[in-house]
Amino acid sequence: xxxxxxxxxxxxxxxxxxxxxxxxxxxxxxxxxxxxxxxxxxxxxxxxxxxxxxxxxxxxxxxxxxxxxxxxxxxxxxxxxxxxxxxxxxxxxxxxxxxxxxxxxxxxxx
Numbered sequence: 001x002x003x004x005x006x007x008x009x010x011x012x013x014x015x016x017x018x019x020x021x022x023x024x025x026x027x028x029x030x031x032x033x034x035x036x037x038x039x040x041x042x043x044x045x046x047x048x049x050x051x052x053x054x055x056x057x058x059x060x061x062x063x064x065x066x067x068x069x070x071x072x073x074x075x076x077x078x079x080x081x082x083x084x085x086x087x088x089x090x091x092x093x094x095x096x097x098x099x100x101x102x103x104x105x106x107x108x109x110x
Contacts, residue, residue, distance in 0.1 A: 004037065008037055008071050009068065009071070023064040024062065024064075025061060034049075041074075041078065042074050043078070044077065047107055047108075051104075055099060055100075063094075066097065069093055070097055073093070081108060084110060085105065087101040088102055
C-alpha cells in the first residue's frame with residue numbers, strides 16, 4: 001500500500017482539470033481513478049462507490065485535499081475499519097470523508 005501512495009498522489013497532477021486555475025479533478029475522472037487504483041487493495045471500495053452515488057457534494061469536481069485525504073483514510077481503515085470512529089470524532093477531515101466515515105460506520109454497524 002505504501003508504494004501505491006506516490007502513484008496515487010501523482011495521478012491527481014496528471015489528471016487534474018487544466019481548465020481551471022484551482023487544483024481540481026473532474027468528478028468522473030476521480031471516480032474512474034479510484035476504481036482503478038484502489039479497488040484491488042481497499043475492501044470498502046464498494047461502500048465508497050455506493051456512498052458517492054447517493055452523495056451530491058462531489059458531483060462536479062474533487063479537490064486535491066479530498067483526493068489526498070481519502071488515501072490517508074484508506075490507509076487508516078484498510079486493516080482496522082474501526083478507525084472510522086476516530087475520523088467521526090476528530091472532525092478535522094474534509095466533510096466528504098467525514099460523511100463517508102459516518103456512512104461506513106452505520107453500514108457496518110460499528
